[in-house]
Amino acid sequence: MENNKNNTQLKGTEKLIMEAAKKIFGRKGLDGARMQEIADEAGINKALVHYYFRSKDKLFETVVNETFSSFFPKAMSLMSDPSISLFKKIERFVDLYISLIQENPHIPGFMTQELGRGRAERVLDMFKDSGLKPEVFFQQIEQEIKAGTIVPITPVHLIVNMISMCIFPFIARPLLSGFLIMDKKDYDEFLEVRKKELPKFIINSIKKK
Amino acid sequence: MENNKNNTQLKGTEKLIMEAAKKIFGRKGLDGARMQEIADEAGINKALVHYYFRSKDKLFETVVNETFSSFFPKAMSLMSDPSISLFKKIERFVDLYISLIQENPHIPGFMTQELGRGRAERVLDMFKDSGLKPEVFFQQIEQEIKAGTIVPITPVHLIVNMISMCIFPFIARPLLSGFLIMDKKDYDEFLEVRKKELPKFIINSIKKK
């Protein structure tokens, strides 16, 4: 803690700045964040941030790119795999999604930060670059409908529902924590329960009776 | 359009500024918004904004308060009404929620803007001031579980699911629009379909087979 300079050398300053930037940008957004704050968080000087990443915008760009490009492929390659059954896919999707965000708590912040402004294009591009093939998932749904395994549902709405229920609780976390008076332990437990209940909830809602 | 001054007189400058502020703050957030921008949107001078609302923070505070205090009571009084059945409540909740946000497109922006920072307390206070009685809804759920009408589910997760699926599509609108190439007409249709499908989806997911 006190010999931060040594850590700097060991971990690599650039990496250190990136981590700090993720944290601060995720919390405060591009406009709300201060370069000074990021430097402090990284335990280095403000000028050094500019030395590695020309400008604030460039740093933000870099960090967002890295974040999303590690995020989408994992979730999306799963959805595009035709060899996995629909129900199994739902189960794995929920688990993967929630676990991933658990490990990268700054992601929902970026998500909303980016979407809140007119900056959806980049996110979209990454969706597409990630090899996402929504058709595979859509076809799978329509196949099951025809086969009579699940009730008729518009595929788009199903996927929107799934994503909504995975992401939103993280966005609304402060609200949840305050409203139901959850401490960190309660919240973690809430998420573990959710990992199990959510797939059942989704499958139940489409499975034919 | 060109005789904005007359409109100013008619509509009341204060109201005009509030509307402009809602729009700009909702899009860009507290930090991203510029007083100049708000003044322009309102068709008046920058100094005048300060004349009515001492500071930027005060203006933001005011606008957020007004927004949320019109938003929560409507949705929440419904949930607290013990005379409405669970299924009926779900149907009305979804319709009310989506309609409300349709008419006040800036709400999701504020929602995430506020939650993104450490400012959940105010939102929470409004929840509570709105006369929300979550116990009523929770009891109703547990009653139905005991009666065997619905499958066992943790009440908190059900309500989180409902809210998630109502709000998130609005937050992610730019993503949806781009990804599925929706114009405004397509999007409105998407929402109308959603109003009908979502309650069915939810009820189906908990109804006993």
Next chain:
DNA sequence: GTCTATACGGTGATAGAC
């Protein structure tokens, strides 16, 4: 109440020593 002009502070970015 509404405008123009201006003061003031904060912040991103650079220069230059080490």
Next chain:
DNA sequence: GTCTATCACCGTATAGAC
């Protein structure tokens, strides 16, 4: 590569005329 000191700009807020 890392620091200290400094600049230049932009945006909030105020003063003061009308």
